[in-house]
Amino acid sequence: xxxxxxxxxxxxxxxxxxxxxxxxxxxxxxxxxxxxxxxxxxxxxxxxxxxxxxxxxxxxxxxxxxxxxxxxxxxxxxxxxxxxxxxxxxxxxxxxxxxxxxxxxxxxxxxxxxxxxxxxxxxxxxxxxxxxxxxxxxxxxxxxxxxxxxxxxxxxxxxxxxxxxxxxxxxxxxxxxxxxxxxxxxxxxxxxxxxxxxxxxxxxxxxxxxxxxxxxxxxxxxxxxxxxxxxxxxxxxxxxxxxxxxxxxxxxxxxxxxxxxxxxxxxxxxxxxxxxxxxxxxxxxxxxxxxxxxxxxxxxxxxxxxxxxxxxxxxxxxxxxxxxxxxxxxxxxxxxxxxxxxxxxxxxxxxxxxxxxxxxxxxxxxxxxxxxxxxxxxxxxxxxxxxxxxxxxxxxxxxxxxxxxxxxxxxxxxxxxxxxxxxxxxxxxxxxxxxxxxxxxxxxxxxxxxxxxxxxxxxxxxxxxxxxxxxxxxxxxxxxxxxxxxxxxxxxxxxxxxxxxxxxxxxxxxxxxxxxxxxxxxxxxxxxxxxxxxxxxxxxxxxxxxxxxxxxxxxxxxxxxxxxxxxxxxxxxxxxxxxxxxxxxxxxxxxxxxxxxxxxxxxxxxxxxxxxxxxxxxxxxxxxxxxxxxxxxxxxxxxxxxxxxxxxxxxxxxxxxxxxxxxxxxxxxxxxxxxxxxxxxxxxxxxxxxxxxxxxxxxxxxxxxxxxxxxxxxxxxxxxxxxxxxxxxxxxxxxxxxxxxxxxxxxxxxxxxxxxxxxxxxxxxxxxxxxxxxxxxxxxxxxxxxxxxxxxxxxxxxxxxxxxxxxxxxxxxxxxxxxxxxxxxx
Ligand code: BGC
Numbered sequence: 001x002x003x004x005x006x007x008x009x010x011x012x013x014x015x016x017x018x019x020x021x022x023x024x025x026x027x028x029x030x031x032x033x034x035x036x037x038x039x040x041x042x043x044x045x046x047x048x049x050x051x052x053x054x055x056x057x058x059x060x061x062x063x064x065x066x067x068x069x070x071x072x073x074x075x076x077x078x079x080x081x082x083x084x085x086x087x088x089x090x091x092x093x094x095x096x097x098x099x100x101x102x103x104x105x106x107x108x109x110x111x112x113x114x115x116x117x118x119x120x121x122x123x124x125x126x127x128x129x130x131x132x133x134x135x136x137x138x139x140x141x142x143x144x145x146x147x148x149x150x151x152x153x154x155x156x157x158x159x160x161x162x163x164x165x166x167x168x169x170x171x172x173x174x175x176x177x178x179x180x181x182x183x184x185x186x187x188x189x190x191x192x193x194x195x196x197x198x199x200x201x202x203x204x205x206x207x208x209x210x211x212x213x214x215x216x217x218x219x220x221x222x223x224x225x226x227x228x229x230x231x232x233x234x235x236x237x238x239x240x241x242x243x244x245x246x247x248x249x250x251x252x253x254x255x256x257x258x259x260x261x262x263x264x265x266x267x268x269x270x271x272x273x274x275x276x277x278x279x280x281x282x283x284x285x286x287x288x289x290x291x292x293x294x295x296x297x298x299x300x301x302x303x304x305x306x307x308x309x310x311x312x313x314x315x316x317x318x319x320x321x322x323x324x325x326x327x328x329x330x331x332x333x334x335x336x337x338x339x340x341x342x343x344x345x346x347x348x349x350x351x352x353x354x355x356x357x358x359x360x361x362x363x364x365x366x367x368x369x370x371x372x373x374x375x376x377x378x379x380x381x382x383x384x385x386x387x388x389x390x391x392x393x394x395x396x397x398x399x400x401x402x403x404x405x406x407x408x409x410x411x412x413x414x415x416x417x418x419x420x421x422x423x424x425x426x427x428x429x430x431x432x433x434x435x436x437x438x439x440x441x442x443x444x445x446x447x448x449x450x451x452x453x454x455x456x457x458x459x460x461x462x463x464x465x466x467x468x469x470x471x472x473x474x475x476x477x478x479x480x481x482x483x484x485x486x487x488x489x490x491x492x493x494x495x496x497x498x499x500x501x502x503x504x505x506x507x508x509x510x511x512x513x514x515x516x517x518x519x520x521x522x523x524x525x526x527x528x529x530x531x532x533x534x535x536x537x538x539x540x541x542x543x544x545x546x547x548x549x550x551x552x553x554x555x556x557x558x559x560x561x562x563x564x565x566x567x568x569x570x571x572x573x574x575x576x577x578x579x580x581x582x583x584x585x586x587x588x589x590x591x592x593x594x595x596x597x598x599x600x601x602x603x604x605x606x607x608x609x610x611x612x613x614x615x616x617x618x619x620x621x622x623x624x625x626x627x628x629x630x631x632x633x634x635x636x637x638x639x640x641x642x643x644x645x646x647x648x649x650x651x652x653x654x655x656x657x658x659x660x661x662x663x664x665x666x667x668x669x670x671x672x673x674x675x676x677x678x679x680x681x682x683x684x685x686x687x688x689x690x691x692x693x694x695x696x697x698x699x700x701x702x703x704x705x706x707x708x709x710x711x712x713x714x715x716x717x718x719x720x721x722x723x724x725x726x727x728x729x730x731x732x733x734x735x736x737x738x739x740x741x742x743x744x745x746x747x748x749x750x751x752x753x754x755x756x757x758x759x760x761x762x763x764x765x766x767x768x769x770x771x772x773x774x775x776x777x778x779x780x781x782x783x784x785x786x787x788x789x790x791x792x793x794x795x796x797x798x799x800x801x802x803x804x805x806x807x808x809x810x811x812x813x814x815x816x817x818x819x820x821x822x823x824x825x826x
Contacts (some may be wrong), residue, residue, distance in 0.1 A: 002327065011229075014364050016295060016618060016674065017026060017288045017289075017291035017292040017295060018284075018288050020044075020045075020046045020047060020291050021284055021287045021288045023045070023046075024044055024045070024281070024287065025191060026270050026273060027266060027270055028044045028045070028165055029044075029283050029284065029287040030265075030266045030269035030270050030273075030283060030284075031044065031266050032044055032047065032287045032290045032291070032389075033250065033256060033257060033265075033269060033283070033286055033287060033290065033519070034256070034257040034258075034260060034261040034265050034266070034632055035256070035257065035258045035260040035261070036049060036064075036260055037064035037065050037260050037464065038064060038066065038067050038240075038259040038260065038261065038539065038707045039051060039052050039053060039062060039064050040052070040064050040446040041256065041290060041293075041294065041689050042807045044291075045291070046291075047290075047291050047294050047295075048293070048294050048295075048297070048298045050085045050111060050293055050294050050297045051108055051109050051110050051111070051687070052062075052109070052110065052111040052113055052158070052258070053104065053107070053109040053111070053112060053113065053228075054112075054113045054114070054369045054372070055104075055112040055113060055114045055368070055370065055372070056077055056081070056100065056112050056113065056114020056115045056116070056146060056150070056157070057077065057079060057080045057081065057084070057096075057100075057114075057370065057372070058075045058077045058078055058100065058103070058372040058374070058524075059073075059075040059100060059103045059104045059107055059109055059112065059168070059207045059372065059522060060072050060075070060106050060369075060370070060371070061073040061075065061104075062674050063106040066516060067259075068569045069371050069372075069373065071312070072319040072373045072375045073307060073310075073312065073316065073317065073373070074312065074313075074314040074316075074318075074372075074374065074375045075103050075107065075108050075372050075373065075374070076099065076103060076318075076319060076322040076323060076324065076325075076326055076374065076375055076524075076525065077364065077365055077372050077373075077374035077375075077377075077524045077525035078096050078099070078100065078325070078326045078329060078524045078525075079096075079326065079329050079330045079333050079521070079522070079523050079524040079527065079642075080129050080130060080365050080366060080370065080502070080521075080522050080524065081114075081115060081128075081129070081130050081131055081132045082128060082129045082131070082132075082502050082503065082522060082546075083114060083330060083333035083519045083522060083523050083524065084096065084132065084142055084146070084329065084333065085131075085132035085133045085139070085522040085523060085546035085547075086141050086332075086333045086334075086519075086543040086544060086545065086589060086596075087142075087223055087329060087332040087333050087542075088138070088542075088543075088544050088648045088650075088670055088672060089332055089542075089672050090141055090142065090144075090473070091145075091326070091732075092329055092332055093145040093146055093149065093329075094145040094146070094148050094149035094152075094436075095144050095149060095325060096146070096149060096325065096326075097145065097146040097147070097149020097150040097151075097153070097726070098149040098150070098152060098153045098331050099149075099153035099321075100112060100146075100149070100155075100326050101151070101152075101153030101154060101321045102153055102322075103151040103322065104150075104155045104300070104321070104563040105153075105154060107303040107307065107391075107726070108307065109155065110155065110156060110297035110300075110301065111155070111156040111157070111158055111201070111202060111293075111297070112150055112155055112156070112157055112158070113160065113204065113369075114146070114157065114158065114159075114160060114370070114532055115132070115142070115143045115146040115147065115157065115159065115160070115194075116130045116131050116132075116160050116161060116370075117132055117140065117142070117143040117159065117160075117190045117191065117194065118131045118139075118160075118161055118163075118164070118165050118166055118206075119131070119133070119134060119135075119136060119166060119187055119190065119577060119578075120133060120134040120166075120503070120546075120547050120578065121134075121167070121336055121501050121557070121558050121562070121571070121577055122166070122167070122556055122557075122558040122559070122562045123472070123504045123547070123550070123556060123562070124471045124472045124473070124474075124475070124503075124553070124558075124562055125166055125167050125168065125471055125472075125503065126466050126467055126468065126469065126470045126491075127168055127366070127368070127466075127467075127468050128366075128466070128502060128503035128505060128547075129366035129466060129469070129502025129521075129522055130368075130370050131365060132190075132546060133269055133546035133547060133578075134504050134544070134548065134578025134579065134593065134665050135512045135578060135579070135593065135666075136185070136187075136189035136190040136193070136544065136546045137189075137190075137193070137666070137667045137669075138188055138546055138667060138670070138692065139190035140189065140190035140191075140192070140193025140194055140197075141193065141670075143159065143190060143193070143194040143198075144193060144194045144197040144198040145198075147159065147194055147198035147199075147200045148197075148198045148819075149180070151167065151198070151200070151201060152205075152322070154300035154301075154302070155300065156200075156201035156234075156293065156296070156297060156300075157200045157201060157202065158200065158201075158202040158203060158204045158237065158326070159191065159194050159195070159200040159202075159204065159662065160203070160204035160206070160239065161202060161205070161207070162191055162203050162205050162206055162208065162215060162221070162222075162236075163183075163187055163188055163191060163206060163208060163215060163221065163240055164176035164178060164183070164187045164206065164208060164215070164571075165206035165208050165345060165459070166187075166470055167471055167562065167569065168468065168470050168561045169470070169471045169563035170210075170563070170564075170567055171207045171208055171469075172207045172208070172241075172242065172569070173208075173209070173567050174208050174209065174563070174564055174567050174569055175208065175209035175210065175211065175212050175567060175568045175569070175572060176208055176209065176210050176211075176567050176569055177211055177212075177569065177570045177571060178210060178211065178571040179235055179574060179697075180695065180697050180700075180825075181574070181575065181660075181694070181695045181697050182571055182574045182575050182641055183210070183643060184695035184702075185575050185694065185695050186575055186577050187476075187571075188225065191203075191226075191230075191675065192229075192230050195226065195231070196230055197234060198796065199232070199234065200234060201234045201235070201236075201588070202220065202234050202235045202256075202293065203226070203232065203234060203236050203760050204235070204236075204237055204238070204239050205222060205236055205237070205238055205239065205242065205254055206239055206242065207239050207242045208702060211309075214244045214248075214249075214286045215237050215247070215255070216236075216242060216243060216244070216249045216252065216254040217244060217245055217248040217249050217251075218252055218698060219251065219252040220787070222236055222252045222253040222254055222362065223252060223253035223483060226253070227253070227490075228308075228442075228730065228804055229817075231233045233292050233304040234289070234293070235255045235256055235286075235289040235290060235292070236253055236254050236255050236256070236289075237254075237255065237256040237257070237258050238254055238256065238257050238258055240258055240259055240369075240739055241259070241260075243257045243261070244535075245270070246261070246265060246268060246269065247269070247272045247278050248279060250269070250278060250282050250283065250286055251278065251279070251282055253286075254286075255285075255286035255289045255290060256286070256289075256290055258339075264705060269283065270376075271378040277482075277609070280598060284629070287300050288438075288545065292642060302696075303500035307484070310732075312373075314373065314374065314375045314376060315376075317375045318375040318376055319375065319606045320625045322375075323375070323376060323525065323526050324347055324526075324775060325524035325528045326525055326526040327378075327527075327533070327734065327747060328530075329524070329526055329531050330523035330526050330529075330530030330531075331530035331531075331533045331534055331539040331541075332539070332542055333521060333523060333530075333543045333544060334518060334519065334520055334521075334523070334530060334534045334539075334541050334543045335506075335519040335532060335541065335543035335544060335550070335595070335596040336517075336518055336519075336541040336543070336596060336597040336598070336599075337511075337517040337518065337519050337520070337545075337591050337595070337596070337597070338514070338515070338516055338517040338597070339515070339516045339597050339599075340516065341515060341517040341645040342495065342599075343454065343496060343515045343516045344496060344516050344518070344534075344535060344537070344599070345534075345535065345536055345537025345599055346387075346388065346454060346535050346536050346537070348388045348536065349388070349389055349390070350390070350453040350454050350484055351390045351392075351448045351451070351452050351453040351454075352384065352388050352390065352391045352392070352452055352453065352456060352475075353382075353391075353392050353448050353451075353452035353454075353455045353456070353492075354381055354384055354391060354392070354393045354394075354456045354458070354801050355393075355394055355396045355448065355449055355455060355457045355458065355484070355488060355499075356395065356396050356397065356456075356457055356458030356459060356481070356518045357395040357396065357397055357398060357399050357458070358458040358459065358498075358500050359379065359380045359381040359382075359384070359393065359400070359456065359458040359498070360379055360380075360393070360395065361379065361382045361399060361521060362377065362378075362379050362380060362464070362500065362523075363399075363460055363461070363463060363500045363501075363520050364377065364464075364468060364500075364523055364524055364525060364526055364527045364617050365470060365524065366466060366468070366502045366522060367463050367466075367467035368467050368468025368469060369468055370468070374405050374524075374525035375525065377527055378525065378526050378527065378529045379528040379529035380458065380498070380527070380528040380531045381393055381528070381531035382528065382531060383528045383529045383531065384456065384535065385535045386532070387532050387535075388536070392448050392452070393448070393701075394441070394444045394445035394447075394448035394449075394487075395445070396437070396441055396442060396445035396477070396481075396484050397442065397445075397480045397481055397484055398438070398439060398441065399462050399463075399481075400464055400478075402461045403487065407432060412477070413514075417452045417812050418485065418678065420818070423559055430454065430689055438480060441482070441599055442480075442487065444512060445484060445486055445487075445488065445603070446484075446487045446490075446491050446701070447491075447772045449488045449491050449492045449495075450491045450492055451492075451495065452492060452494070453493045454495075454496060455488060455492050455494060455496065456496050456498055456535065457485055457488060457495050457496065457497050457498065457514075457798055458478070458498045458500065459477050459481045459482075459485065459497055459498070459499055459500075460478065460481075460499055460500030460501050460505075460520075461478070461500070461501045461502065461505065462478065463650060465478075466501075466502045468478055471562075471563055472503070473507050474506075475503075475506045475553050476505065477501075477505050477506070482509060482510070484738045485497070485498060485510055485514075485671060489510075489514065492512075492514075493515070494704070495514045495515065495516070496514070496515070496517070496518060496535070496786045497510070497516070497517045497518070498520055498535075499517070499519050499520050499521075500520050500521070500522065500523075501522070502521065502522050503547070504547055504548070504549045504550070506550070506551075506553065506590075507549060507590050507591075508552060508590055509548075511590055518534065518535070518541075519543070519545070519576065524727040525604055527542040537643070540598055540599045540600060540644060540645040540646065540650060541596065541597065541598060541599070542596065542598060542644060542645070542646035542647070542672065542718065543594060543596050543661045544594050544595065544596040544648045544650075545591055545592070545593055545594060545716075546593070547578060547593065548578055548579050548582055548589050548591070548592055548593045549589065549590040549591040550582075550589055550590060551588055551589060552589050555582070555587055555589075556575055556581075557573035557576055557578070557581035558571070558573055558577075560572065561573075568576075574599050575661075575662075575663065576663060578593055579592060579594075579663075579665075579717045580647075580663035580664075581595035582675075582680040583663060583664040583665060583717065584663055584664055589718075591718065592646070592716050592717045592718035592719075592768045593667075594650050594667070594715070594716035594718075594719075595623065595698070595715075595716040595717075595718070595719070596648070596716070598640030598641075598644060598645045598646070598647070599638075599641070599643050600639055600640070600642065600645035600675075600677065601640045601641040602637050602638065602639060602640060602641075602645070602675070602715065603634070603637070603638045603640045603721075604637055604638075604713060604714065604721035604722045605635070605636045605638070605710075605722070606634070606635060606650075606752075607633070607634070607635045607722035607723070607724045608634045608635075608724065609631055609632070609633050609634075609711045609712055609724045609725075609726040610632050610726070611630070611631060611632070611716065611726065611727075611728065612629040612630040612631065612632045614684070616708065629689060629727060630686050630687060630688050630689050630691070631653075631668075631686070631687035631692075631709075631711065631728070632684065632685075632686060632687075633651050633669065633684070633685040633686070633687060633711055633724075634682055634684050634685075634715065635649065635682070635683055635685075635713050635722060636680055636681065636682050636683070637649060637673055637675065637680065637681060637683055638675070638678075638679070638680040639675035639676060639677050639678060639679050639680075640678075641677060642677055643677060644675065644676045644677065645674075645675060646672055646673065646674045647715065648670060648671075648672050648676075648715070649672075649673060649674050649676065649683050649685065649713060649714075649715075650667060650669075650670045650713070650714060650716065650717070651667070651668050651669040651670065651685045651687060651711060651712070651713050651766050652665035652666060652667055652668060652711075652712045652713075652714075652717060652720065653666060653687060653691075653692065653709055653710065653711055653712075654666065654709070654710045654712075655670040655692075655695075655705060655707050655708075655709050655710070656695075656708070656710055657707065657708075658705055658707070660696075660705075662694065663670060663693075665710075665712060666691075667717070668687040668688075668692075668711075669685035669686060669691075670685070670693050671683055671684075671685050671686045682774060685713075687711070689704060689728075690702070691821040692704050692705075692728060692818075696735070698735065699735045701733070703731055703733065704728065704730060704731050705728075706724070706727075706728060706729050706730025706731075706739075707727075707728060707730075708725050708727055708728075709725065709726050709727075709728050710724075710725055711723065711724045711725070711726060712724060723790040734749070734750055736802045737749060737778065737798050737801040737802060738778075738779075738798060739777065739778055739779030739794060739798070740777050740778075740779060740820075741777065741778055741798075742774060742775055742776060742777055743756065743760070743773055743774050743775075743776050743816060744774035744775060745758065746778060746797070746801065747774065749801050751801050751803070752797060752800055752801045760773065778794050778797065778798065779791075779794060781794055
């Protein structure tokens with residue numbers, strides 16, 4: 001693969017762009033702030049246009065003015081984010097990113113619009129297939145790996161959708177109402193991780209509002225947090241058509257509006273500057289960022305794209321190495337959920353019945369803007385036939401008019417087409433005929449399955465069930481498939497269910513009645529071969545669930561509030577998203593976060609945790625964590641089975657007895673390790689000290705509590721094999737006390753704490769009175785009947801605490817008096 005110059009960020013190239021912008025007229029600057037077409041930015045003297053294209057699991061190169069998938073240049077369709085998340089393999093994902101960048105360059109694309117890393121708040125979100133995980137650390141790690149891979153190969157990325165775009169219902173108007181701690185710890189944290197680790201060249205602001213304000217108009221989100229706290233150096237662009245108030249957006253830091261908004265917008269910006277409603281400095285700043293991106297893209301651009309030569313012939317664009325990489329990534333994404341009695345892997349001579357149209361007509365990517373035209377399309381049925389000698393097939397059911405766009409690649413599945421019209425009688429006859437046809441298909445499938453050694457039952461969601469722009473209303477598999485599965489199971493219980501879905505489906509109706517379940521997600525163009533690789537054991541499965549499979553939708557954290565009412569959706573579950581919720585409520589789940597089986601087994605031993613070196617990683621505005629070291633976690637993993645395999649070692653951290661409510665455990669690090677039978681290896685994981693921090697709402701900053709942290713290591717969030725404890729020192733940061741601080745907080749204060757504690761203890765208060773006393777705000781002391789404490793004395797105490805005074809005897813004396821009175825009172 002050709003190595004391209006890294007995408008340069010604003011800091012490296014700021015001088016030249018600023019000089020270019022200085023020479024532009026106001027109109028020219030204003031024109032730079034919107035697209036020139038659907039996919040390009042505007043030109044100006046010395047400023048080339050930039051070509052943007054969707055992805056990120058492939059390159060969707062369209063003509064500049066075409067918004068629809070028709071006519072896209074074929075590209076390798078790598079596994080979508082739902083599958084990449086399940087690999088838990090950042091090196092592999094980085095390699096996918098490098099390949100995507102390579103293809104982008106060959107197609108003349110400067111910016112790939114991705115990755116999308118929004119948290120899967122509810123399985124109902126119609127776009128979950130484009131997102132990575134229900135956990136911010138995993139989403140951030142996989143997102144950072146993609147950005148590093150793509151940008152390391154000379155193409156810019158656009159991290160999206162910033163932020164809290166967790167549903168499709170009313171996506172352009174809904175307000176995600178989220179408390180600050182939840183926003184920081186769950187919904188912004190993945191973005192923070194990608195920005196601080198991989199510095200994406202651009203970031204796409206989302207359609208929705210957060211707490212009432214459109215994200216692109218929210219200066220706090222788009223500038224103060226993003227740039228001020230995280231140090232983002234790139235450009236912020238709008239999601240397509242997301243701009244609500246352009247002038248407010250420019251003020252807030254939304255640099256580029258996409259797509260083209262026309263000359264009317266230029267006039268609006270110019271008029272706003274002339275009237276004084278908009279600062280010229282804001283226009284200059286955003287224009288400079290557009291120029292910076294354009295110059296960096298120009299510098300990184302490869303040779304002119306040979307689009308015309310190759311046209312739209314998928315074969316002409318086919319890249320065997322990339323197809324192989326797509327297959328490798330897909331095989332690593334497959335999650336073996338259940339495998340009783342070692343039914344899998346299959347022996348090539350087993351008599352196999354493959355049931356289900358999805359085996360022949362794969363669903364391999366989601367619908368909407370991320371959909372790309374693949375260069376080839378493998379189906380599982382053909383790959384299974386290549387792997388085994390005795391294979392029979394029956395489609396069993398029809399897909400509902402959802403054959404994926406294949407751009408010249410032909411499939412052989414069924415389609416129902418457009419709704420039929422006509423008199424009611426005719427309609428009834430037609431539905432009767434359709435029912436008869438469905439029964440013929442089903443009966444044929446049951447007969448086909450009856451005598452097989454193993455039945456591979458392909459089930460999954462039709463494309464119409466999950467797509468950009470709409471949410472699901474349930475997590476059920478189609479009833480026809482479930483009915484057929486019941487009948488097949490009656491005929492032959494040796495069934496392996498192979499799933500195709502972009503977000504979790506309910507399995508509880510049959511999970512305990514089938515011996516094996518393989519979660520195949522949406523696996524991209526090489527998914528068919530990858531599934532066969534796993535089914536026949538050429539690849540030992542190592543995919544892990546990046547989202548919990550619940551027993552039922554009613555158990556899921558956002559169920560009561562999703563998708564909101566009156567254009568507001570309340571994130572009432574707070575930080576308890578995904579496994580944090582099920583663990584906190586001690587709820588049963590079908591399969592937990594992090595779960596995935598292998599054809600071998602692994603043992604864990606020798607867990608040890610130490611605190612590493614101090615890093616001093618403060619942010620510019622002091623809201624970062626500044627003290628102490630990372631945790632270094634070492635554990636020995638042994639392959640105790642008979643075949644080579646890969647374990648995904650997961651490390652979860654918690655702080656029992658924390659001063660704030662916390663999830664029972666949170667993923668803090670993970671790593672993959674490949675082991676031959678009998679082999680042992682020590683795996684080292686680093687838990688960044690920053691990842692121990694919680695968002696302190698009162699102090700308005702991250703904070704690491706001191707204490708004894710519990711470190712759990714294992715094969716899933718509910719298969720924890722070893723536990724250790726480690727002492728973590730608190731941050732040096734001491735929250736200033738004020739009149740609203742409680743006596744309890746004063747007791748915990750490092751400067752005045754010992755004195756105040758000693759005083760109150762010395763006063764001999766009963767335990768009950770002590771509880772009430774601790775809760776009293778310091779400022780109220782002056783109002784306690786007969787306390788004798790004055791406002792001035794309270795202020796003296798605060799001055800001492802905050803380092804601006806010395807401990808005054810009179811103040812402490814008065815406090816003593818108060819304590820005495822309180823005791824008499826009760
Ligand atoms: C989507 C984005 C996409 C953009 C351009 C929007 O509708 O939300 O993810 O990048 O369109 O196609």
